[in-house]
Every structure is written in structure tokens, then in C-alpha cells.
Amino acid sequence: MLGKQFQSSAISQCRVCWRLYQATPGQMQTRQFRVAVIGAVGGIGQPLSLLLMANKLVTELVLHDLTATKGFGQDLSHIDRACQVKSFFGEDQMKSAIKGSDIVMITAGMPRKPGQTRDFLFDTNAPIVAKAAGLVSQHAAHAMVGIITNPVNAVVAVAAEAMKKAGYYDPDRLFGVTTLDVVRAEKFIGDHMSIHPGKVRIPVIGGHAGTTIVPIFSQCQPPFEGDEKCIASIVKRIQTGGDEVVKAKAGQGSATLSMAYAAARFTNALMLGLKGEPGPPECAYVQSDATEAPFFSTPLTLGPKGIEENHGLPELDECEKEQLKVAVDALKKSAAKGVKFME
Ligand SMILES: NC(=O)C1=CN([C@@H]2O[C@H](COP(=O)(O)OP(=O)(O)OC[C@H]3O[C@@H](n4cnc5c(N)ncnc54)[C@H](O)[C@@H]3O)[C@@H](O)[C@H]2O)C=CC1
Numbered sequence: 025m026l027g028k029q030f031q032s033s034a035i036s037q038c039r040v041c042w043r044l045y046q047a048t049p050g051q052m053q054t055r056q057f058r059v060a061v062i063g064a065v066g067g068i069g070q071p072l073s074l075l076l077m078a079n080k081l082v083t084e085l086v087l088h089d090l091t092a093t094k095g096f097g098q099d100l101s102h103i104d105r106a107c108q109v110k111s112f113f114g115e116d117q118m119k120s121a122i123k124g125s126d127i128v129m130i131t132a133g134m135p136r137k138p139g140q141t142r143d144f145l146f147d148t149n150a151p152i153v154a155k156a157a158g159l160v161s162q163h164a165a166h167a168m169v170g171i172i173t174n175p176v177n178a179v180v181a182v183a184a185e186a187m188k189k190a191g192y193y194d195p196d197r198l199f200g201v202t203t204l205d206v207v208r209a210e211k212f213i214g215d216h217m218s219i220h221p222g223k224v225r226i227p228v229i230g231g232h233a234g235t236t237i238v239p240i241f242s243q244c245q246p247p248f249e250g251d252e253k254c255i256a257s258i259v260k261r262i263q264t265g266g267d268e269v270v271k272a273k274a275g276q277g278s279a280t281l282s283m284a285y286a287a288a289r290f291t292n293a294l295m296l297g298l299k300g301e302p303g304p305p306e307c308a309y310v311q312s313d314a315t316e317a318p319f320f321s322t323p324l325t326l327g328p329k330g331i332e333e334n335h336g337l338p339e340l341d342e343c344e345k346e347q348l349k350v351a352v353d354a355l356k357k358s359a360a361k362g363v364k365f366m367e
């Protein structure tokens with residue numbers, strides 16, 4: 025059952041974010057954060073870094089990529105925010121970028137092209153995630169880690185195994201970032217119901233690929249207005265939102281701007297949790313016993329130690345229960361693939 029907090033705090037969400045971005049230097053909070061973006065020069069990395077730079081809670085923004093980050097860092101450092109920018113590049117400097125960070129957002133890796141599945145990216149992206157996660161374990165053990173790199177359903181398990189091997193793994197601090205599915209759900213539902221998408225709250229559970237993405241319309245706030253056919257068509261659009269963008273970009277990559285927005289929202293939620301002032305629950309793909317899948321996305325309240333409360337499975341209607349079964353079967357396989365890769 026979803027907590028009341030999940031539903032009632034929806035409307036204040038936008039206002040909270042807006043205040044965070046707009047606060048003047050005189051209103052600065054004391055607890056501020058070093059956030060590292062791994063893959064900072066990429067399609068997601070650049071706009072994500074810009075959005076983080078504009079967040080008053082970020083006082084140190086660390087950029088890392090395989091390619092040179094210096095010019096990009098110099099560019100960002102002219103923005104009139106009280107945030108220091110540090111630039112690192114190359115395999116050797118990943119450790120320095122990660123060391124001492126409060127939050128590490130990993131967006132390094134290949135995006136897909138039309139006709140490819142997210143799973144197609146596994147062989148290329150799994151070693152990148154394994155390396156970054158291992159370095160977090162060794163040099164920023166208490167950092168919150170957000171994994172954006174696809175395929176999220178499998179590489180989060182890779183990260184967990186890499187951290188265990190490197191000596192320190194805290195399941196409450198490792199998150200597969202599925203916020204874009206929530207953002208899409210809020211947008212598509214808001215447009216359908218002719219209300220501001222920021223007023224929509226809906227848990228999107230499961231994973232981050234096709235039918236593993238399970239939006240729970242029965243728990244939508246305000247209650248969804250539309251028949252079963254209409255729900256089925258919006259569910260489909262949320263599940264294939266990524267494909268829609270990949271197709272439209274026609275070989276020029278996948279979602280970047282909407283993803284950066286979603287990742288900035290999730291990073292902000294992590295920082296509010298670290299400050300002990302959690303916002304509304306956010307869904308993320310984490311180690312979980314909510315289902316038989318070892319990793320599963322459900323609404324989480326975030327706190328100073330990461331997951332403060334996993335709200336577990338929301339109440340589901342019969343149709344959502346069927347969707348859940350399909351998702352769990354696929355997610356078990358994805359997690360097993362990640363674990364096998366690290367054996
Ligand atoms: N979780 C989600 O909802 C979403 C995930 N994605 C995924 O995010 C990833 C990144 O996407 P884009 O930014 O569009 O790709 P991109 O190709 O534009 O950028 C990736 C960046 O990673 C860097 N990189 C590669 N290997 C690296 C390493 N070992 N260390 C540091 N940096 C490294 C590249 O140099 C590049 O700058 C992809 O895997 C994509 O599928 C994309 C959209 C949504």
C-alpha cells in the first residue's frame with residue numbers, strides 16, 4: 025500500500041524543485057554536496073551537469089569522461105553559481121573524480137540505435153559500469169550511486185557484484201535510475217487529463233525496458249480518467265517512450281534532454297534525503313525483496329543513508345498483477361545476466 029505521503033506531497037514537488045533552483049546565495053543551506061557525473065561530456069552528461077550546476081545544493085560538480093572535459097568544465101565554471109567545477113578525463117582519472125563524492129551519477133556508455141534493444145548495449149556498457157562501481161566502493165564507499173547507463177535492468181546487478189568484489193557494497197546506496205519512466209508517465213497522463221503534469225503522481229514499478237516498466241494506473245493521483253483501452257494505450261507509450269525517441273533521432277542516439285531532467289530530479293531527491301529532509305518518494309531500481317526479482321523499482325523514501333523506506337509494491341488491480349508477473353520473469357533473467365558477467 026502506498027503511503028499517504030507519496031500521494032499528498034505530489035503537488036508540492038514542483039514548488040520544492042523550483043525553490044531549490046531559485047534560492048539566492050543568502051538562502052544557502054549548510055549541507056551541500058560534491059556530485060560526480062561519469063560520462064559528463066555525453067548527450068545526457070552535458071545537460072545533466074548544467075542542471076546540477078543550477079542546483080544550489082551542489083557546491084562541487086565533478087566532471088569525468090573518457091574524452092577531455094576541460095573546455096566543457098571551463099564553460100560551466102563561468103555560470104554565476106556558488107559551485108566549483110572540477111574536470112577529469114581518461115581511465116586513470118576516474119578514481120580522482122569519484123574520490124570523496126557524495127553522489128556519483130553514472131551515465132557513461134553507449135546509447136542505442138534504431139533496431140537495437142537496450143540489452144544489445146550490455147557487452148559494451150557492463151565493463152564501464154563495473155569499473156566505476158568498483159572505484160566507488162574503494163574510494164567513495166558512502167556515496168549514493170545512480171546508474172543511468174543501459175541496460176539498467178542488468179547493469180545494476182553488475183554494479184552490485186563489482187562493489188562486493190571491491191570490498192564494500194551497501195544496497196541502500198545503489199540505484200538504477202528509472203525516473204524517466206515516471207516523468208513520461210506524469211507527462212502523458214497530464215496531457216491526457218488536461219492537467220499540469222507536475223500535479224500527477226503515479227508509481228512506475230519494475231525495471232527500465234519494455235514490459236518490465238509497469239505504471240500503476242490504479243494508484244494514479246488524481247485518479248486517472250479513462251477506460252481500459254485508453255490506459256492500455258498510455259501504458260504502451262510509457263513502455264516504448266525510449267523507442268519513440270530513438271526512432272525520431274534516427275541514429276543520433278537516444279533520449280538525452282528528458283533523461284538529464286529526470287536524472288537531475290533524482291539527484292535532487294538524493295540530496296534532500298542526505299540532508300534529512302526527504303521529498304516525496306521516488307521510484308528507483310534497487311535491491312529488493314518486494315518480488316522474486318533481486319532488483320526491482322518501487323517507491324522509496326530517501327534519507328541520509330540512502331533508502332530510508334522501501335514502500336514496496338503498491339496495491340495492484342488484476343491487469344497490473346498480470347503485468348507484474350511478466351516484468352518479474354524478465355527482471356530475474358536480467359539480474360542473473362549481470363551476476364554471471366561478474367563471476
Ligand atoms: N536510465 C535511463 O532512463 C536512460 C539511460 N540512457 C543510457 O545512458 C547512456 C548514455 O547515453 P548518452 O549520454 O546519450 O550517450 P553518449 O554516447 O552521448 O555519451 C556517453 C558518454 O560516456 C562516455 N564514456 C564512455 N565510456 C566511458 C568510460 N569508461 N568512462 C567515462 N566516460 C565514458 C563517452 O565518452 C560519452 O561522452 C546510454 O547507455 C543510454 O542507453 C539513456 C536514456 C535514458
Ligand SMILES: O=C([O-])CC(=O)C(=O)O
Binds near residue numbers: 135174
Ligand atoms: O531507449 C533508450 O535506449 C534510452 C532509454 O532508456 C529511454 O529513453 O528510456
